[in-house]
Amino acid sequence: MLTVSVYRYHPELDKKPYMQDFQVDTGGKDLMVLDVLNMLKVQDSGLAYRRSCREGVCGSDGMNINGVNGLACITPLSACVKNNKLVLRPLPALPVIRDLVIDMDQFYKQYEKVKPFLLNDTPAPAIERLQSPEEREKLDGLYECILCACCSTACPSFWWNPDKFIGPSGLLQAYRFLADSRDTATEERLADLDDPFSVFRCHGIMNCVTVCPKGLNPTKAIGHIRNMLLARAT
């Protein structure tokens, strides 16, 4: 039997959050954490968590699994369970709506700040804006982000200043558009980032890189943004 300790909080019933222990029979299989959650849901239908695609594409089930942020659907028990115990908490730093469901408003506000869409003031071509294979290659490792918030909520700089520091996820997207050959707003984008908080609160501790379920490297992207700001100013 696997002991699963889950963070429970129902704002209308509970005065404060508490941890509830469940016993689950995994049948000796190396299940994904999401499978275990679905088994818990049978035991207690009031348990709340987000999930959708169950294959690491939608980014709904980001949570803190035995102390490390990750997607429940693609984290096998063998990769996280220690001493036959699994501890599940909501992603840190953002307000809890109920149980493992968090309010991602602040996270999306930061995403919105970087204008995550192509800005191009040149006349639109008849069919499409073309890129060379080399130009397209620059977007690899950037466009794959699924906005699960595992990285930003693992970042202490985001914990202390979630309203001012854009966070690793937003900055990865900021660089995705700075690096895009079809975008012509590079100067405006950089001007919007040159304050002590938006980019420079990153101290390069690389928690984001450690937890990213898609294996992306926001710290590297932030380094590229810094270099672009430096090149622009000197």
Place this chain on the structure above:
Amino acid sequence: MVTTITNFGRSGLYDWLLQRISAVVLALYSVFMVVYLLLNPQLDYAQWDALFGMTSMRIFSLMALLSLGAHCWIGLWSVSTDYIKPFVFRFVFQMVIGVLMFVYTVWGVQLLWGL
């Protein structure tokens, strides 16, 4: 973009760059001092006085002193904006650090240049 800021250089890039450059200056100064003291175990007052009497050493020391002041201000300003959430405490902390850095810098110049 966060526009209401009381940091050092009014731009994140400027502070970041100054923090790195001042760190290099402080590292060089520290290494120089340690190596100098190791190479001169029988150091006496006359030799120490002669070292700090050299113009190059005075420039180097002043550079290290200014670097220390700027480095401390930028670093502690960042720390205060991370950890001290009530505005009054943060403001007082920043004022104290700012005044202390100024006092230490002027005092340091006085000592090093023998004014």
